[in-house]
Amino acid sequence: MKPVTVFIVDDHFMVIEGIQSLLQNEAGVKVVGHASNTASCLSFLKQQQPDVILMDINLSHESGIELCKQVKENYPQTMVIALSTFNQFSFIDKMTENGASGYLLKNAERNEIIEALQMVVKGGTYMSREVTDTLRVVEEGKDDKPSLTRREKEVLELVADGLTNQEIAAKLFIGVTTVDTHRKNLLVKFNVKNTASLIRKAAKLQMI
Amino acid sequence: MKPVTVFIVDDHFMVIEGIQSLLQNEAGVKVVGHASNTASCLSFLKQQQPDVILMDINLSHESGIELCKQVKENYPQTMVIALSTFNQFSFIDKMTENGASGYLLKNAERNEIIEALQMVVKGGTYMSREVTDTLRVVEEGKDDKPSLTRREKEVLELVADGLTNQEIAAKLFIGVTTVDTHRKNLLVKFNVKNTASLIRKAAKLQMI
DNA sequence: CGGTCAATCCCTAAAAAACAGGATATTTAA
């Protein structure tokens, strides 16, 4: 039986090393390479298509979600398992929407990784137990990065810079009322009632 | 020469495995154990004191900062190197304030880890190159922390919470105009012209 | 003692933002 070929994408070298170390003595699994960014991952895939990619969700400043989408579009036969830490549950559905077949936490132990790999190569999906548990809690909970539109991001940034609506409108070549609308929408999306809490929350979520 | 003994604290099993794997063939270094939470780390230290602890900053829901403090209080001869990902620069000063001797990013490669270990056992401090780079940017970007009075701090906190002046006044049992004055003074001290930039700046300076 | 600082309060206005309730293209995704 051919071993399952695995490719790792993570911007933390220690994690790559850890996974490789965990899998190196596993007969049915072979790590065929790794990458720390989008470009080098896509470049590798042009040469060779592994059975499974273990893919970190946030690659420094790139998006694992976007990468996942691209990979599945071009190489649908390659399965993707998302890797993440505890505080990124918000992205689970986005990854699955974009074709991920599983979700593993970085504190997963060896058996769990093997199990996940076997599951997805058979065409199934694997969700880390703790993920599904916590998912429920988070759903009810709060602090999720709201997804903003391009314009909303721009406006948020300028508001944080201390510009008034008039100034923002001038800078973006739009009407003051439009800026006002975007701000209203920002307040709704962040579930806050004024600028102060908006900026605080945005800062906490590292969106400005 | 005795090898440097190293203990690892991280809630991500993959990272622990990665570090162990990276260090296992290094003659001068010996990993003597690992923990994934505060309690088991402290428990280990009662039995044995390693030369260095590689300690993740955020342990699920516990605080690496707090753990660092405790460790240094009880075992000052043990050096602590903080481990973190990119987006946690805000904690650097908190770790160093609490006695950490170094700061490593999780994407550090083998050489960097070794270098950091050697540095701190000699009594020095090690800061990841990328960390110091970013620190500099942050340093430049701040016209230093304005010193606030007790009241101003309270008002700032409540403003950041999204309360209006009326609400703040009620909460602090003072007049609305007093709150207003404090806010005026905050704007002056932070050298900003409105709430948005005030909160952004305060957040950047870790004051809220 | 005199001086500074912190904290408290007051006034008047103007500017800005928040709230409410729309409308209309355009672009995107199902």
Added chain:
DNA sequence: TTAAATATCCTGTTTTTTAGGGATTGACCG
């Protein structure tokens, strides 16, 4: 090809903040 999301603009009203000005009290310091 619809339906949804996005971006744009409108008319109001109400609330809040900002920008000047000034005043009083107590505490601490040299």
